[in-house]
Amino acid sequence: MAATAETVKTVKSVTDEYKHGFVTDIEVERAPRGLNEDVIRFISEKKNEPAWMLEWRLKAYRTWVERFLPASDPTWARVTYPQIDYQNAYYYAAPKTKERPKSLDEIDPALLRTYEKLGIPLKEQEMLAGVAVDAIFDSISVATTYKEKLAEMGIIFCSFSEAVQEHPELVREYLGTVVPYADNFFATLNSAAFSDGSFVYIPPGVRCPMELSTYFRINAENTGQFERTLIIADKGSYVSYLEGCTAPMRDENQLHAAVVELITLDDAEIKYSTIQNWYPGDENGKGGIYNFVTKRGACRGKYSKISWTQVETGAAITWKYPSCILQGDNSVGEFSSVAITNNYQQADTGTKMIHIGKNTRSTIISKGIAAGHGQNTYRGLVRVLPKATNARNYTQCDSLLLGDKCGAHTVPYIEVRNRTAKVEHEATTSKISDDQLFYCKQRGLSAEDAVTMIVNGFCKQVLQELPMEFAVEAQKLVGISLEGSVG
Amino acid sequence: MLEIKNLHARVDGQQILQGIDISIKAGEVHAIMGPNGSGKSTLAFVLAGREGYEITQGEVLFEGRNLAEMKPEERAREGIFLAFQYPVEIPGVSGMNFLKSALNVTRKYRGLSELDAIEFLKLAREKLKLLGMDEKLIQRAVNVGFSGGEKKRSEVFQMAVLEPKLAVLDETDSGLDIDALKIVANGINTLRNPDRAMLIITHYQRLLNYVIPDKVHVLAEGRIVRSGGKELALELEDKGYAMLDSADANAAA
Numbered sequence: 019m020a021a022t023a024e025t026v027k028t029v030k031s032v033t034d035e036y037k038h039g040f041v042t043d044i045e046v047e048r049a050p051r052g053l054n055e056d057v058i059r060f061i062s063e064k065k066n067e068p069a070w071m072l073e074w075r076l077k078a079y080r081t082w083v084e085r086f087l088p089a090s091d092p093t094w095a096r097v098t099y100p101q102i103d104y105q106n107a108y109y110y111a112a113p114k115t116k117e118r119p120k121s122l123d124e125i126d127p128a129l130l131r132t133y134e135k136l137g138i139p140l141k142e143q144e145m146l147a148g149v150a151v152d153a154i155f156d157s158i159s160v161a162t163t164y165k166e167k168l169a170e171m172g173i174i175f176c177s178f179s180e181a182v183q184e185h186p187e188l189v190r191e192y193l194g195t196v197v198p199y200a201d202n203f204f205a206t207l208n209s210a211a212f213s214d215g216s217f218v219y220i221p222p223g224v225r226c227p228m229e230l231s232t233y234f235r236i237n238a239e240n241t242g243q244f245e246r247t248l249i250i251a252d253k254g255s256y257v258s259y260l261e262g263c264t265a266p267m268r269d270e271n272q273l274h275a276a277v278v279e280l281i282t283l284d285d286a287e288i289k290y291s292t293i294q295n296w297y298p299g300d301e302n303g304k305g306g307i308y309n310f311v312t313k314r315g316a317c318r319g320k321y322s323k324i325s326w327t328q329v330e331t332g333a334a335i336t337w338k339y340p341s342c343i344l345q346g347d348n349s350v351g352e353f354s355s356v357a358i359t360n361n362y363q364q365a366d367t368g369t370k371m372i373h374i375g376k377n378t379r380s381t382i383i384s385k386g387i388a389a390g391h392g393q394n395t396y397r398g399l400v401r402v403l404p405k406a407t408n409a410r411n412y413t414q415c416d417s418l419l420l421g422d423k424c425g426a427h428t429v430p431y432i433e434v435r436n437r438t439a440k441v442e443h444e445a446t447t448s449k450i451s452d453d454q455l456f457y458c459k460q461r462g463l464s465a466e467d468a469v470t471m472i473v474n475g476f477c478k479q480v481l482q483e484l485p486m487e488f489a490v491e492a493q494k495l496v497g498i499s500l501e502g503s504v505g
Numbered sequence: 506m507l508e509i510k511n512l513h514a515r516v517d518g519q520q521i522l523q524g525i526d527i528s529i530k531a532g533e534v535h536a537i538m539g540p541n542g543s544g545k546s547t548l549a550f551v552l553a554g555r556e557g558y559e560i561t562q563g564e565v566l567f568e569g570r571n572l573a574e575m576k577p578e579e580r581a582r583e584g585i586f587l588a589f590q591y592p593v594e595i596p597g598v599s600g601m602n603f604l605k606s607a608l609n610v611t612r613k614y615r616g617l618s619e620l621d622a623i624e625f626l627k628l629a630r631e632k633l634k635l636l637g638m639d640e641k642l643i644q645r646a647v648n649v650g651f652s653g654g655e656k657k658r659s660e661v662f663q664m665a666v667l668e669p670k671l672a673v674l675d676e677t678d679s680g681l682d683i684d685a686l687k688i689v690a691n692g693i694n695t696l697r698n699p700d701r702a703m704l705i706i707t708h709y710q711r712l713l714n715y716v717i718p719d720k721v722h723v724l725a726e727g728r729i730v731r732s733g734g735k736e737l738a739l740e741l742e743d744k745g746y747a748m749l750d751s752a753d754a755n756a757a758a
Contacts, residue, residue, distance in 0.1 A: 453593040454557070460553050460589075461607035461663070462581040462614070471606065475597025476644065 061335025284319030303362025359392025584670030690715030
């Protein structure tokens with residue numbers, strides 16, 4: 019842990035606070051400000067999309083305008099923010115290049131430097147770590163590494179736009195089948211205006227040999243980012259996918275409304291891990307990302323499994339509920355979450371476990387940490403439908419408070435319609451005690467190191483679910499995001 | 506090494522220590538004995554710098570430096586170690602990780618290189634062997650689910666790894682059965698050396714059967730009422746703390 023403390027210090031010495039708060043100066047091509055059918059046509063045309071794709075976008079747009087917009091943003095979550103002016107944002111921004119780069123050598127060096135600062139091993143020689151990265155820079159996917167190697171195994175890992183061109187049959191078959199285009203305010207907005215994202219298909223019986231990873235980054239000013247990810251694990255396959263997110267420091271708020279859909283067929287497994295470190299705003303709550311994300315997975319096949327692991331340390335507001343629809347008999351859903359709110363950050367996050375098939379099992383582990391004036395809410399639904407005989411759920415929600423101006427809230431919804439189901443819910447709330455802090459200090463640790471260590475201990479159960487190379491990163495983030503929370 | 510001069514201290518507005526003078530040289534082991542509420546643990550916390558323990562008069566010098574000007578973590582890094590009477594649990598943090606971090610901040614502070622996980626484990630195993638303790642002590646989360654004896658052993662083990670200049674042991678013998686007491690006493694004796702000073706705080710004399718002190722001080726109502734050699738502990742054992750009343754009477758007479 020001393021290594022962690024040291025990293026925190028190093029990071030602090032490089033920039034004062036937010037490590038990823040730099041802006042890359044490159045030329046950007048944008049759609050006109052605001053959202054209307056013309057802008058959607060513009061986006062679709064830029065991407066050279068087939069007619070069915072444009073139609074799908076337009077259907078979503080019309081639903082958004084007619085059904086959702088009049089009713090305004092969802093208000094049931096425990097978050098507050100000023101009304102977003104949806105007509106004042108850009109919905110498409112792309113680095114200007116004459117043509118799409120064919121290899122890394124053709125990519126703007128400024129872009130590559132940005133990724134280097136972020137610590138993404140984009141260059142081939144740095145790829146030995148075994149991470150294949152699909153890097154999203156604002157709206158277009160810049161480079162997809164390792165693609166060919168994976169292709170030899172029949173694995174498709176590419177940008178969403180590319181998938182629309184190269185694998186339209188797969189996209190058409192699965193797109194919107196887990197998160198329908200009319201699902202909710204933000205998902206519908208995404209369905210209309212999504213810019214790019216990642217697409218993964220793992221063929222039957224294949225175990226993906228490396229972690230697949232997407233690094234999202236919002237760069238251009240006043241740009242909403244609406245990426246869309248679709249992952250399909252065919253029968254008996256396995257994939258572990260990681261997304262990491264950062265954004266530059268800006269005074270105004272930026273909207274990030276992504277959609278992620280996961281599908282597992284018989285005996286398949288998807289492990290989806292997120293490290294979310296969007297700019298959280300400054301210590302007075304100015305600026306920061308609105309992270310309004312819809313993530314859902316469908317365990318379609320028997321004995322299939324989807325596990326979500328998330329470490330949410332950034333964003334001014336987080337509104338997300340990675341969920342599992344357990345359709346296949348004996349399928350398994352897991353949700354493990356660490357959410358940290360410091361300063362004026364707000365998080366309303368949790369999951370939905372929908373038990374449809376027989377013998378379906380789900381586990382929910384939520385660790386919420388609130389510091390400063392942060393507000394941290396766990397909101398989760400466990401629903402057992404009449405046919406889900408022997409369904410089983412275990413939920414554990416732990417909250418840790420630092421200081422006396424923050425809040426932790428737990429809102430579990432449990433709906434059981436089958437008598438054989440077993441559902442358990444446990445919740446605790448605790449504070450870091452003076453005894454613990456003094457004990458650590460007496461052994462030479464600073465208050466900051468002590469808090470980092472204690473909080474990491476509190477989160478351990480979740481952090482150990484992350485792929486190894488990212489668990490270390492996550493531990494550091496926990497420390498960085500709690501800076502200034504103890505006197 | 507440690508000079509406590511006319512020390513007065515209060516906790517929560519209540520005056521607990523009312524003028525203490527103790528001087529400990531490197532290599533010496535002093536015992537402080539006294540009845541409950543005499544101020545023994547307060548003295549330990551004042552030395553370690555716990556918040557809320559306020560020095561109102563007098564001073565404490567550690568190697569010539571005024572302790573009041575040093576933060577608790579700085580005192581620790583300078584070589585003051587407190588074995589807690591009630592070591593606190595830290596869930597999810599392995600003993601190994603905790604102690605490695607503590608050792609490395611201290612080493613760094615002293616300009617030494619930090620130990621990596623393998624080097625640390627080697628060191629930890631040596632110390633465990635030296636003390637006759639089990640490795641599971643560092644594999645579990647810090648003090649979580651430890652028995653009373655395990656907690657005290659763990660404190661002695663931490664002391665062995667951190668190699669302090671001054672060790673303050675606050676009732677490290679309390680709540681131990683005779684076998685555990687012997688292990689702890691053996692540990693303390695093993696760590697006794699000419700460069701290290703120790704201050705053993707205890708209610709009972711029995712630990713001092715195994716760890717022979719150079720000096721014994723008797724604390725009552727925030728004052729040192731008697732100081733003497735190891736025989737003073739035996740006298741206390743024999744007569745009980747009631748003898749202090751007559752001592753006070755003698756002093757007053």
